[in-house]
Amino acid sequence: MGNASSMLTQYDIEEVQEHCNYLFSLQEIVSLYQRFCQLDRNAKGFISADEFLSIPEFALNPFSQRLLKMVDGLNFKDFVAFLSTFSSKATLEQKIELIFKVYDIDGKGKVTFKDLLEVLRDLTGSFMSEEQREKVLSQVLEEAGYSRNCSLLLEDFVKILGKPGLKMEVEVPVD
Structure with a gap:
């Protein structure tokens, strides 16, 4: 193989x-x-x-x-x-674990405000200023019960993202 x-x-x-x-x-x-x-x-x-x-x-x-x-x-x-992880049969926790790994830039098992900011920068490019990104991110964290000084663990991601409706699937074409 x-x-x-x-x-x-x-x-x-x-x-x-x-x-x-x-x-x-x-x-x-x-x-x-x-x-x-x-x-x-x-x-x-x-x-x-x-x-x-x-x-x-x-x-x-x-x-x-x-x-x-x-x-x-x-x-x-x-x-x-x-x-x-992208299979329709994968659990929500498996999908969230992959998302967490993408956000956990240094692989230390926690996601910081800086990590989140970097991801948001990747997603928004020049469409948002750094100040706008920080403001939006601070507000989102606050609404989820966290501050910008917190480090998020995998359990936190599960708590935040673990609601029904998260779609992360790829269909494998079979010949």
């Missing part, structure tokens, strides 16, 4: 299914493997940052640089595990 040019066996598929908590069907895993092989242009068995950036939707995402830190060098099993 390490070499992208090899074929997936039934055992490989079942192993990947177990690794991603059975969030993808057999057919979806085969489709994902085909896509993985297309992206792994040099058949190294993993996808590099440059190969991920060849996906237009990924390259245009305002979080692409943050996501690259999470996905650079993923082998097929880990590629599927990463994508499983």
